[in-house]
Structures are given as structure tokens and as C-alpha cells.
Amino acid sequence: MALLFGGRSGEHEVSIMSARSVVRALDPDRYELFPIAVTREGRWYTGNDPARVLDALAAGHVDALQPVVVVPQPGHPANPPIDVAFPLLHGPMGEDGTIQAVFELAEVPYVGAGVAASAVGMDKDLMKAVFRAAGLPVVAYRVVRRNEWLRHPDRVLEAIARHPGFPAFVKPANLGSSVGVQQAEGPEQARSALDEAFSYDRKALVEASAAPAREVECSVLGADEPEASVPGEILPRRAFYDYEAKYYDEGTRLVVPAELDPAVAGEVRRLALAAFQAVDAWGMARVDFFVKPDGKVWVNEINTIPGFTAVSMYPRLWEASGLPYSRLLDRLVTIAIEMHRTRAALRAAQAHWAPSRQPKGGVGARQNSAQ
Structure with missing residues (x-):
């Protein structure tokens, strides 16, 4: 392997x-x-x-x-x-479909989501659009492009103040682990946060703050009939769950399973599966949520290659759901091989398909119509 x-x-x-x-x-x-x-x-x-x-x-x-x-x-x-x-x-x-496409071309089975799901899951702009189209609840947000920011920064800040408003979080559209993410209480903080975000990406997401809300995560595993783990909760000591809090701050607490009302926990699991299927993922993913004091659940994002460190939520949630780390890895490899066989069989069927008759005008007419 x-x-x-x-x-x-x-x-x-x-x-x-x-x-x-x-x-x-x-x-x-x-x-x-x-x-x-x-x-x-x-x-x-x-x-x-x-x-x-x-x-x-x-x-x-x-x-x-x-x-x-x-x-x-x-x-x-x-x-x-x-x-x-x-x-x-x-x-x-x-994580964005690049390496997945290499494996597809080489016909090598691989762990995790396919090209399309990986690309959508990496790009927060596309991800949010897919979630909204699937009817999943997401907080208010605005996408800002780098050329727009460089030409009309004051106009962009005025638009952000109207929607989604302040306070807000500014994120590069195509990064994870909270790299480049900053909180903006007003226009001046948003200005520096956007400058930072555009040092990483050509698109930035400006998202309304969900506070007060609990940060809850749920792991998903499988293919056509995926399963959801028990939810877990993040309790960062820092202002929000940034890069330092995720990987270096020993004060960050991970509560597994999360202490949620059973109905809310059920809704988290339902939405985790819905988000997984909305992007057409398979293999693995971690879905992140905001849970409001009234029990309302908002989908934040999906991670198609979640962290596998000793403190990462994805394996910890499956451990709490009865699937130890080593067996989880075995399952992921098995799913990878099964999905590869399924897709290979479908490709073979497509390669052997032939129309029962030629279109009007023959092959030349079909070629001309395609030009």
C-alpha cells in the first residue's frame, strides 16, 4: 500500500x-x-x-x-x-481531486472520495453552493474574489457590512485546518483578514459568525450506504478553533461523544449523511456543524481527507462508535478496493457499448454536428 x-x-x-x-x-x-x-x-x-x-x-x-x-x-x-x-x-x-485524478488515470484503487467530491469538498464556495442546492442549512456568507478586492476594496467592505454583516469569519476558499482563517469584528479587521486570505487563494469566503454556538463534528464512513458516527464536540480554549487550537494547544478539549439532546444528536448524524451524499462522496469524511442554544443545527463544512493524528476527531469518533483505529483503516482500504472494482466494471461496460444504428448521415454527420 x-x-x-x-x-x-x-x-x-x-x-x-x-x-x-x-x-x-x-x-x-x-x-x-x-x-x-x-x-x-x-x-x-x-x-x-x-x-x-x-x-x-x-x-x-x-x-x-x-x-x-x-x-x-x-x-x-x-x-x-x-x-x-x-x-x-x-x-x-x-485533498482537492488532483491526486485522485492521477490515481484514476493510473487505475490504482485509493482511499477516500473521488475527483468530483474531493474538488467540491475542498472549495468552500462550491461546497456551500452544493449544500444550499441540497436544502442543507448553512449560515449566511459571501464569496469575494481577489480581482474584485484589489480593484474595489471599499465597495467590497460595504457589501460585506450589508451581508453577511459583522462579526464574521474570513477564510481562504481552498484551505483546511483553519489555515488563514481570521475573525473580523468590523471593516478594518476584515480588510487585514482579506489581505491574509488572498495570500493563500484567489477566492475568500466571508461567513457570518454563528456565535453563540457549539462546534460539533461527525464522522462518515462508507459508499452507497454510508454510516455516521456518534457526534463529538470541540471546546477550544482559544477564541475559536484555529490552527493552533487544533494541533498544539493542550487546553483544547474534545468531548466524545458530545453531550447533546438525543434529537439534536440524531439531526447532526442525519445532516452528516446528507452532506456526504450531496457532494457524492465515498470512503470517509468529517462533517462540521454549529449547534445553536435552541438546538438548531447548521452545516459548516465537509472534509474529505480529515486529520488522522492522535488528537484528530475522525478516528476518535469511530473509536467511540465501536470501530477501533486499526479496524477503521482496514475498512477504508476495503471500501477503496470495492469502489475501484465497481468503477472499473462500469468503465468496461461503457467501453464495450455501441449504438445499434448509425445516426442520420453516418459517422461523418455525427462528427460535423459535434464541431
């Missing part, structure tokens, strides 16, 4: 942390690991010892590793064939 980690996004370190946890949890008698370290520049390296490869990437000393070779070259034989790939590349160039 190929395990990919690192990557070119701002979540490079988080990816390495996730991979360390997965390497420790996988059964060495069942899985022969082929570690693939992806540098910030997008170069791929490997080695015989997964722990050594992880350490080398974290330290930035990949020159001691071997380059991943797809096409054999003199002195560099091709790497062994991959039975299944497990991408733990959080953020752009990993």
Missing part, C-alpha cells in the same frame, strides 16, 4: 502528523507500506523504512531518500506496483 504524505499545501506538517499515526496503527503483517514523501515543491521520494522517510521529510533532508520512479530508467528501476493508495495530503494538491 502506498501512503502519501507531506504535499504542497499549507497543511504540509499536519499531513506528516497524520501519516505518523497511520503508520503506527497499520498491521505490518497485513500491509507492506510504500511510503511516498511529497515535498513542498511537489517532488516525490521514498525509502524502505516509513518512519525514516517521515523523519527525513519533516526535517527537510529528502536528499538522502530515493526519488519515486514511475518509468524505469538506467540505474533507477521502477518502484513496485501499487495495490492501493492512501493519500493523506491535506489541502490543495492532495
